[in-house]
Each structure stands twice: as structure tokens, then as C-alpha cells.
Amino acid sequence: MINTLKSYKELSSTVADIVEYQIQEQPLSKLIFPTGSTPLGMYKELVSRELDWSDVITFNLDEYLMNPDHPYSYHSFMRKNLFDRINIYPDHYHFPYRPTLSFEDTMYANKGIDLCILGIGSNGHIAFNEPGSSFKSKTRVVDLSEQTIQDNSKYFDSIDDVPKQAITMGLGTIMESKKIILMANGNHKLNILNVAMNGEVTEDVPASILQKHKNVEVYYCD
Ligand code: GLP
Secondary structure: OEEEOOOHHHHHHHHHHHHHHHHHHOOOOEEEEOOOOOOHHHHHHHHHOOOOOOOOEEEEOEEEOOOOOOOOOHHHHHHHHOHHHOOOOHHHEEOOOOOHHHHHHHHHOOOOOOEEEEOOOOOOOEOOEOOOOOOOOOOEEEEOOHHHHHHHHHHOOOHHHOOOEEEEOOHHHHHOOOOEEEEEEOHHHHHHHHHHHHOOOOOOOHHHHHHHOOOEEEEEEO
16 A cells, blocks of 8 residues: 655655646646645656646645744745746635635535645644544644644744644545545654554544545655
8 A cells, every 4th residue: 555666756756747647637626735845856846847737726735823924834835846836826726724614615616626645744644633633624723733843843943933833624624535645755754654554543643544545545765
């Protein structure tokens, strides 16, 4: 179930191929995108391929509760690494917002999500669904765990600058995607990846819910 690739370059190009194929086959695709260090190479690949994004609609998995214009926000991350470098319309990309129910309505308007790309946190979180999150959860405001604050502090000037809360898509929402790709980079992710994909399906390991999805692919490289 876990596809092990030879290098980070191959991980990035393999997942970029899947996104490219989706957009070529269905120009009006709806996609879910992640942030973090893992997808950076994939975004770089996608930018270099000069695809036509003019009919594509995207939804990001999560955002810190902070000013979206802050340089370390996920809005800024996505604009810098993808959106400002492709021909997507600014009103075609979305981040979770309040009221969360209207965010979900926007996601499901006309049809659901065609393809969802995920990373995984060191505690098994997907998006910001921390251990203990309900498998039925929808978009909502959450408290970040100590582990996640610690892990993500490398992106901020100091650990005290890391927001303590975020707004995240829920596990129930993510699971409604027609196809899901989970990407993980680095040996430090291998143990949690094995626990999530081969261990018990439990809310203590949020990513384990993916075992219940009919169309999920997992790509890993060390
Ligand atoms: C953050 C994001 C997750 C992401 C995780 C892993 O917590 N909310 O969506 O999967 O980090 O990040 P990295 O790829 O940097 O290990």
C-alpha cells in the first residue's frame, strides 16, 4: 500500500504527474492542496510544466488563525510557491474560512472534490486534524497540539510565534474526495506512516482513516 520512491525528486514528479493528468483529463477539476515542506518539490514541478489552470478550483486543507497576509501564513506559502506562478484565477483558490459551513458549501457546490493531496504530521495528523479528532469531523477551528507547535516552529522565528489555533478541513470532509494521495518525505515519517496505513484504524491516529477510502495512494521516499 505504501509506494516507496527512490528520491524526493521522484516523489515530487510522481505526484505532479497525478495532478497534471487530473487537470488534462478534466480541466474543471476541484483539487485539495496541502502545505508544509513535503509538497514544495511537487509545486515546483507543477509550475515548470506550464499547465492551464484557468478552469481549476482549489481548496487548501488548513490555515493558521492569523492574518492571511502574514509571511508565514499558508495563504502566503501557497501564493509564493504556486498560485502567483500559474494562471489560476485568484477567486478560484480557497482557504478554510468562517462561517465554516459556507466554506463546505463552496466545496460541494455542483460537485465534490476530484483529487486531494495530503501530507502527514509526525503525530499522524492530516491537515490540522490532531489525534482524537472525530472521523466525521467537518471544517472547524482547532487547538494545535504541543507536538505540532514544536514541529512547525522551524517555519517561524521562534516557537512563541507559532499560532496556537488553526482552521482545518475535517476528516469527514477529506474522506469525501474521490481520490486521495498521501505523500511523506523522510525516514522520520516512516514509522507513523506504517502505523497509519497498516495499524489499527483509530481516531488516535487521524491518518488511519485513509485505510477506509476506496481510492487512496501513498507515496514515500526517505
Ligand atoms: C502541517 C500541515 C499538514 C502537513 C504537515 C507536515 O502541520 N498542517 O497539512 O501535512 O505540516 O508538514 P511537513 O511536510 O513540513 O512535514
